[in-house]
Amino acid sequence: MHRILLVEDEPEIGQLISDWLAKHDMQVVVENRGDLALQRVQEEKPELILLDIMLPGMDGLSLCRKLRQSFHGPIVMLTSLDSDMNQVLALELGANDYILKTTPPNVLVARLRVQLRQLASVTPQQPPKMSGRLQLGTLIIDYNSRDVRLQGQAVALSTSDFELLWQLASHSGQILSRETLFKQLKGREYDGIDRSMDVAISRLRQKLGDNAELPTRIKTIRNKGYLLVADEWS
The missing domain is CATH 3.40.50.2300 (Response regulator)
Structure with missing residues (x-):
């Protein structure tokens, strides 16, 4: 039951x-x-x-x-x-x-x-317990303090948006599919309809100064997923 x-x-x-x-x-x-x-x-x-x-x-x-x-x-x-x-x-x-x-x-x-x-x-996959600090150019992400800074300025993110950014940044240069992100961040499979990940990516681009029309920092790779470009954070 x-x-x-x-x-x-x-x-x-x-x-x-x-x-x-x-x-x-x-x-x-x-x-x-x-x-x-x-x-x-x-x-x-x-x-x-x-x-x-x-x-x-x-x-x-x-x-x-x-x-x-x-x-x-x-x-x-x-x-x-x-x-x-x-x-x-x-x-x-x-x-x-x-x-x-x-x-x-x-x-x-x-x-x-x-x-x-x-x-x-599916076997639910809880977000991995992670710690540490990532730096890509002027983008600095501290997992322990949940602090994000870009060009020295603090960037306020919700918990879910921070986890998404951490996943993308810790796999910079790699394409992460929607299926992978849903399993890692939501503990469930992507149903092919839910657009919440697209909305979250859009929010990240806006807060991190990426071009909404022609993004260069967080790219959408058609039919594959999302890619955070490591050398676009100068």
Whole structure:
């Protein structure tokens, strides 16, 4: 039986979802506060997390971002907020899917099963424990302090963007495929549709002074992946 943590503050909805999923080989543990969910993940060790967005203590989007620092299973947003902006933001923050509460129960089960099958089909690869300092010209990256400097100026990056930059920089001169980056950074396979890695690459280019139209520092190699060019950081 699959173990799922549902973070939902409305008891009636939480009970309905729990009862329905229990009929489909899914054991659901419910937490009604966002700020207590991190501890529940440590205690319950779920395979998949279902998150509402509107939660007391901590909203679901902020919680998704924090969970992605240590949880490598599927995170699925289950919400009544039918908003393209929230959906894009959730996917950028590391959610695997975004499902409306009005979705028919059978469709909800089917989509959760897709995520669980993908989880079972690969051995999750946690981001390697790394340390040290990289310097490529005027680009300096310190893994221990999470500090990035370009031409002596500090560059503020989110945790996920820092990990992406570290992967690219530590393999400078090599093409890293989307499949490789998804496995290393998200602990899952690339589904051929998710564009969150492209969005993150775009953010890195902007923050690192690369040309968005004709990038020279972080290149997209068509049908292959991304390449950080070592000698373009003078």
